[in-house]
Amino acid sequence: MTFLHREREQLARLLPGFDEQLSRQEPANLEARGSSVIRDFAAAGGAGLLVPREHGGLGANATQATEVMRALGSRSASVAVGTTMHHYKIAWLAETLQPELRAPILERIARQRLLVASCGAEGQQTGGVFNPGIEVREHHSGVVVNGVKRPCSLVWDMGILSMLVRLPDGHPMSGEMAILLIDADHPHLHRHELWLNDALAASQTDEIRLKNVYVPPEAIIPIGADTAGKGASANLIWFEILITAAYLGAASGLVEAAANAPGAGIETVLDSIAMLEGAYLAVRGLAQRVDAGDRGQSALADGIICRVAAQRAIRESTSHALRVLGIHATPDNFRAAAAARALAFHPGGTRDGIPALLNYYNGGRLVLS
Known part of the structure; x- marks a missing residue:
């Protein structure tokens, strides 16, 4: 067995033809700003990698997913790193959401081949994964968010922005951590170029600005107050x-x-x-x-x-x-x-x-x- 053979075989089983598609392209094209590699991955069905089969996805488990991610990384670091921000959130939603919430969200993602960008605070010297530096206030049982998220991967080709926040005073679940799901075409969500490095340029790691973005109750997923839970x-x-x-x-x-x-x-x-x-x-x-x-x-x-x-x-x-x-x-x-x-x-x-x-x-x- 050759080096990376097992991982590339797994990629070929789950996304037929995609490894060959990547291998035929020049590495510089796969890593450049403006590359279509993220869109190509979604179009090949990659957005559904960790969506369970009963919801229209590929139903990969964690072991299979690690093999796929290594194979992708060996061809294009940008597509592997960028889409990781989608996959880990999908995996978490698939096993955490109640069935009545899980089915419509995951089926929409798989059917429309949507990528989910994940808003944390990685890459910053201050803040953290549970403190993305976004202002959140209560509004009609939902929340309104304001602020700037930088850096954020999948900025230009995301279908949904997910954001981990602590719910504010006045909200029925005040003090709890929650995932907010915001459609990427929200009129008050704006994208801006940020990344200046050639490395990982195709991962679309740029900046998102949110100005008075209302998130309704049905798009708020509570996960409890304990960040060690x-x-x-x-x-x-x-x-x-x-x-x-x-x-x-x-x-x-x-x-x-x-x-x-x-x-x-x-x-x-x-x-x-x-x-x-x-x-x-x-x-x-x-x-x-x-x-x-x-x-x-x-x-x-x-x-x-x-x-x-x-x-x-x-x-x-x-x-x-x-x-x-x-x-x-x-x-x-x-x-x-x-x-x-x-x-x-x-x-x-x-x-x-x-x-x-x-x-x-x-x-x-x-x-x-």
Whole structure:
């Protein structure tokens, strides 16, 4: 079996023809601002990857999804990273919503092939996943939101914006965390360019501005007040396994290029392959636990451990791959290395993940701010 063979076979089973479609394109085109790769993914049925079959989706489980995300990342870091923001929210909605809410939301997403952008606060030096810096006030049992979300992936091709907020004073569920679902064509939702880096440019990581956006009660999904509770933990576990698999895929694509470089050969990069495979197998093992129903704090802690180990494996393997490529290294190779290392910018990285883990291992609860 060749490197990445298993993951690409899974992608071919779930989205027939899409891997070939990606492999025929120049990497620069797949990663450039204005690329159609996100739209192509949705058109191929990718928006329904984690939507259960009974709601019109592909019904992939966590293990299959990690394989798909790694395969996608090896072809285009932008499509893997960008769509992760959709997939983890879909997975969480599928297992958390009551049936009467779950069916219409997920069936609409699968039928219309809609992508869901996720509004957290990753990439910022202040704030956190539960504090996106958006002002929320009560209005007629719903809420009105104002503010700027930057960065946010899938900005230009999203169908729905999802936002995690704490419900304000005056609301019937004041103090609880909730998911807000806002149609992307809302007249008071505005998009603006933000991302200046070539790496991950096609992920549509830009800025959303909201001005007096009313969200009705039926588009508010409460998840409880406890950011360390089972609902919040499940959401974060899905995020950690999928985002880690996506970035490991980006690094794997670069290492694959190094193995195929003139005069190199797979034995030259075997240490890099071993590092990436070890990190990926840990993530895949955690995905199998998720498929078995594990959503507890220990699973989230292990997800962060997998994530930190993956960051180190990515850093070392991509550096080695560039050394192997040497004078044969292309701008695409350097772009892939930069993209793969961006895993550190997402929630659960060393800035917030390590202090949370230390508190957990000292007998406290695992809370990502």
